[in-house]
Amino acid sequence: MKQIQAYGTEDKNAKLKPLTIERRELLENDVDIDILFCGVCHSDIHSAHNDWGGTKYPLVPGHEIVGRVTKVGNAVKKYKEGDLVGVGCMVDSCQDCNSCAEDLEQYCENGMVGTYNGKDKHTGKQTFGGYSTSIVVKEEFVLSIPENLEIKAVAPLLCAGITSFSPLNHWKIKKGDKVGVIGLGGLGHMGIKFAHAMGAETIMITTSPNKAESAKDLGADSVLISTNGEDMTKQNGTFDFLLNTVPVKHDINPYIQLLKRDATMVLVGAIEPLEPMNGGQLILGRKRVAGSLIGGIKETQEMLDFCGKHNIVSDIEMIDMQEINTAFERVTSNDVKYRFVIDMKSLK
Amino acid sequence: MKQIQAYGTEDKNAKLKPLTIERRELLENDVDIDILFCGVCHSDIHSAHNDWGGTKYPLVPGHEIVGRVTKVGNAVKKYKEGDLVGVGCMVDSCQDCNSCAEDLEQYCENGMVGTYNGKDKHTGKQTFGGYSTSIVVKEEFVLSIPENLEIKAVAPLLCAGITSFSPLNHWKIKKGDKVGVIGLGGLGHMGIKFAHAMGAETIMITTSPNKAESAKDLGADSVLISTNGEDMTKQNGTFDFLLNTVPVKHDINPYIQLLKRDATMVLVGAIEPLEPMNGGQLILGRKRVAGSLIGGIKETQEMLDFCGKHNIVSDIEMIDMQEINTAFERVTSNDVKYRFVIDMKSLK
The missing domain is CATH 3.90.180.10 (Medium-chain alcohol dehydrogenases, catalytic domain)
Incomplete structure (x- = not known):
């Protein structure tokens, strides 16, 4: 030794x-x-x-x-x-x-x-x-x-890089896909860079309006403030993929609504029990929630x-x-x- | 008229x-x-x-x-x-x-x-x-x-038929797959018949030991009683697919544990908020929970x-x-x- x-x-x-x-x-x-x-x-x-x-x-x-x-x-x-x-x-x-x-x-x-x-x-x-x-x-x-x-x-x-890269890579994100990255921290900021570099239309989804400019500097095409119900509703059913980097318990239902039929949201941060998910949200659009580890x-x-x-x-x-x-x-x-x-x- | x-x-x-x-x-x-x-x-x-x-x-x-x-x-x-x-x-x-x-x-x-x-x-x-x-x-x-x-x-x-057939078909269940059908009612009994006919090893997963014989008559190869913690633990990480027909709020975490890495559980019954799902369950095996409608x-x-x-x-x-x-x-x-x-x- x-x-x-x-x-x-x-x-x-x-x-x-x-x-x-x-x-x-x-x-x-x-x-x-x-x-x-x-x-x-x-x-x-x-x-x-x-x-x-x-x-x-x-x-x-x-x-x-x-x-x-x-x-x-x-x-x-x-x-x-x-x-x-x-x-x-x-x-x-x-x-x-x-x-x-x-x-x-x-x-x-x-x-x-x-x-x-x-x-x-x-x-x-x-x-x-x-x-x-x-x-x-x-x-x-x-x-x-x-x-x-x-x-x-x-x-x-x-760690932060591969954790956000892997789901985008595994779920084959490509040019023209509309990808939302939820949460702007260590993982989220890498998610934006990768999704952007893969050619996706990249939307930062955050609770914090003051993070909008930073997100755009990182490569986000636009920012969606998740606490703005009206803006969220307008985007319902429009996302090909969501990378959810929120590291704590939260309500994933509003994000599931953002997904297109057959689209997937991948959790990479929250390794704890989430707020109750509504099964109907998945059923009514054959949507998927998945996880991914590094x-x-x-x-x-x-x-x-x-x-x-x-x-x-x-x-x-x-x-x-x-x-x-x-x-x-x-x-x-x-x-x-x-x-x-x-x-x-x-x-x- | x-x-x-x-x-x-x-x-x-x-x-x-x-x-x-x-x-x-x-x-x-x-x-x-x-x-x-x-x-x-x-x-x-x-x-x-x-x-x-x-x-x-x-x-x-x-x-x-x-x-x-x-x-x-x-x-x-x-x-x-x-x-x-x-x-x-x-x-x-x-x-x-x-x-x-x-x-x-x-x-x-x-x-x-x-x-x-x-x-x-x-x-x-x-x-x-x-x-x-x-x-x-x-x-x-x-x-x-x-x-x-x-x-x-x-x-x-x-209705019952296509609701259970569609996810098995969409997720391409094939000969040799190990498929669990959760819940033995109108949907579940059709799920067993279809999974069996598709050549899958078909396991009825139910809370009711008295449904075991009926399930086998329908084509189940075996029955797993979900309230038996020991039996459930033995089967953790062994299922290629789960068809969840439970029509009411329930705890899906024990079922997610049954899935292999990259495997999917599809909800077809519960169109209401479920018990809190543990995000870590999905993350630690890149598992998926999805929905399917008729x-x-x-x-x-x-x-x-x-x-x-x-x-x-x-x-x-x-x-x-x-x-x-x-x-x-x-x-x-x-x-x-x-x-x-x-x-x-x-x-x-």
């Missing part, structure tokens, strides 16, 4: 602080990555506070990682020292079940290994995330980052390549590692456009 | 009684049908009692109609006197919108015309249903009934032809028209296996 510097927490009520952690030595299929930047995802906060249960302490969050390869194991073929690489929400999976065979490791039937708070398959110990100076990851779970992109703004693509490794690479081609990155605010507790507070109060990224040299 | 004998109600609290109603004269595209049998659908009861609002009185229910053609308009090509025909839930639509162009008149963007309590496009007056001696329907909304089937047991196919005319004909080929009809209990009020009570208390059919000669 090797000792490295990190930032984490030893208690659900404590603030994050410097920690020394142990990580596994380089195995033959491993890539050793010097972490340059790490995005701050709302999940990091939920995990630190054990909001979802299951957190083991000490916890080192961070699953939007960008760095440079410093060393590779003997059997590694895809990467070499100096390569710009990324790591997202997963660092391992069984690679044997139906889901893994279909490049959908996020749905691994034996459970994927989370980048943090997971169980390392080799050491049996806890995995630690990107709020640290380095990380060792199995080659198959390392992504290649297009060099033309602004590196620090790539970090959030590894994306597989293959699709994450496709997303990064798509970003390289279309010059898409996240809109970010840079912080030093020592500012993480303030950043957590600001994320919680929705005060960030749209993602904090930690400059990891502040920890070195 | 022509006067005919029917059974209906003039008030939401009144029992059904004999009524004389007016229907339109035969137009050039119309088919005049002598009604032989009419199924009793739960919707008939809801409409009679104005449970959903919008009922105009007098109301003559009935949209599971089988009869013989007695006369056709000059322009009618498909039917001639003596043909055995059926009429389902619709008697007209705009035949011009996208939905109608795709043979999905049930989703007509300008509103399909219900077989009863609709607005006749020619007379502007109310439409009356199959609890009557005859009906005049536009050729395009008349179905052809395979002569090899037991005629009286065909009637429920026109079926288009083309698909209804396909369903009838499928029934002709596989010798499928409904399980019924025959009544005379005069017994309708008792039948309504028994349907309401779920005391019928599985559909009442009125022998319309009792009214003649």
